Amino acid sequence: MGVNSNLTIVVASGKGGTGKTTIATNLARALSREDGDLRIPQEMIQLIDCDVEEPNSHLFLRPELLERKEVYISIPEVDGEKCIQCARCSEFCVYNALAYIKGSILIFPELCHGCGGCSFICPAHAISESQRIIGWIDQGKIGKMEFLQGELKIGTPLAPPIIKQLKEAIDQDKLTIIDAPPGTSCSVVSSLYGADYVILVTEPTPFGLNDLKLAYEVVQKMQIPCGVVINRADLLSSGGDISVEDFCREMDIPILLRIPFNREYASCYARGDLLVDQFPDLQKAFIQLFMAVCANKEGMN
Amino acid sequence: MKIVITAQDNSLNSEVDPRFGRCKYFALVDSTTNDVEFIENTGVNADSGAGVQSAQKVVDLQAEAVLTGRVGPKAMRGLETGKVRVYEGITGTIATVIEKFNHGQMGKEDGSE
Numbered sequence: 440m441g442v443n444s445n446l447t448i449v450v451a452s453g454k455g456g457t458g459k460t461t462i463a464t465n466l467a468r469a470l471s472r473e474d475g476d477l478r479i480p481q482e483m484i485q486l487i488d489c490d491v492e493e494p495n496s497h498l499f500l501r502p503e504l505l506e507r508k509e510v511y512i513s514i515p516e517v518d519g520e521k522c523i524q525c526a527r528c529s530e531f532c533v534y535n536a537l538a539y540i541k542g543s544i545l546i547f548p549e550l551c552h553g554c555g556g557c558s559f560i561c562p563a564h565a566i567s568e569s570q571r572i573i574g575w576i577d578q579g580k581i582g583k584m585e586f587l588q589g590e591l592k593i594g595t596p597l598a599p600p601i602i603k604q605l606k607e608a609i610d611q612d613k614l615t616i617i618d619a620p621p622g623t624s625c626s627v628v629s630s631l632y633g634a635d636y637v638i639l640v641t642e643p644t645p646f647g648l649n650d651l652k653l654a655y656e657v658v659q660k661m662q663i664p665c666g667v668v669i670n671r672a673d674l675l676s677s678g679g680d681i682s683v684e685d686f687c688r689e690m691d692i693p694i695l696l697r698i699p700f701n702r703e704y705a706s707c708y709a710r711g712d713l714l715v716d717q718f719p720d721l722q723k724a725f726i727q728l729f730m731a732v733c734a735n736k737e738g739m740n
Numbered sequence: 741m742k743i744v745i746t747a748q749d750n751s752l753n754s755e756v757d758p759r760f761g762r763c764k765y766f767a768l769v770d771s772t773t774n775d776v777e778f779i780e781n782t783g784v785n786a787d788s789g790a791g792v793q794s795a796q797k798v799v800d801l802q803a804e805a806v807l808t809g810r811v812g813p814k815a816m817r818g819l820e821t822g823k824v825r826v827y828e829g830i831t832g833t834i835a836t837v838i839e840k841f842n843h844g845q846m847g848k849e850d851g852s853e
Contacts, residue, residue, distance in 0.1 A: 529796065535789020538796045540821045547814050550789045 444479050447615040449634040453650025455621035455691050457640045458670040463618035464499040469715045469725035471584045481583035483613050488588035489630040490620040491601045498711050502579035502586035512553030513568035521565035533552045574601045598626035624655045632687045636736050637665040643683045661662035664739040672697035695731040743769050744798050744810040745837050750778035752835040758809025759793030767834050791815030
């Protein structure tokens, strides 16, 4: 069984709170351990937190943040002298970021997605573009491992441009682990785009199953191989059920890892510590998770 | 003068739609003749900026006043620019609202002017 040490692995889930960050951060730590079995050099591993609405991988990995960059999109500016009041720009914009009101163009920067279509379509060349800050990208190190995260500016609900820019930092020669946002929206699709493999994290509950189905549908459409991690896998006696396992069997989705519910794990998480640092069994389990991903990916090719 | 009332349906017995941006219909009323025309709001399913789109629609209809439940800040900016008077917190049927408006019982409007 070969180890593929330059994969881009996205950790995603339909449902929030199933353990994406737990899986992403612990996988990164397990693989980057100097005394680990795989001996992938730390500098050849990157972790990218694409959950830009609420990046929290840093709480567990505690990187040294070295640099913060601002992320901008282009928003329109109208030259009133040149504007011929044709209103084509406002008709073009599906987000209604421009309105033609009594002979002038009103601009609503908070609605603009920065596509540039209005300036392209303007027959009078009256629209130029100015920059608007929508968030930040932080770059840092955990030991020699590279760490990146995006953060959305409050009041600017535009995650995809930040995620796209974050992902420009992916080094194809390195092993990249991406902590994706929850759900199945644009920001998830942006996070998944270009991935070699997706780990879908879920829990054995009706909500977990419902959202796993949605996430699986997205991943299928994007034609990315995937496997499932079931967190709190033994919660069956307290409201959980076996339907997640049934679904995976039915769809032929490999279950890569089952993490049992354990009070000790929960306290470790609540302290902001990594499971693989505290529990040797889990260190082994996460290495096996990675081996299973490699094997599954290889089987697909 | 022309006024717009947001309506939940296309009849005089319809209730005022409390939403401005995503109202179902605009009732365009000529307050001198009492002619009413119901115009479907095509912006009801807009991805974003439904209020802006509605504001532009009202200005395009050359209405001088809007009577509705609540207008959001972006739509308000559009209406203010278009010098449209805004009456918020309006309830009741379209017929009663027209009646009250014609008798000057609308109270003090919000917004500009």
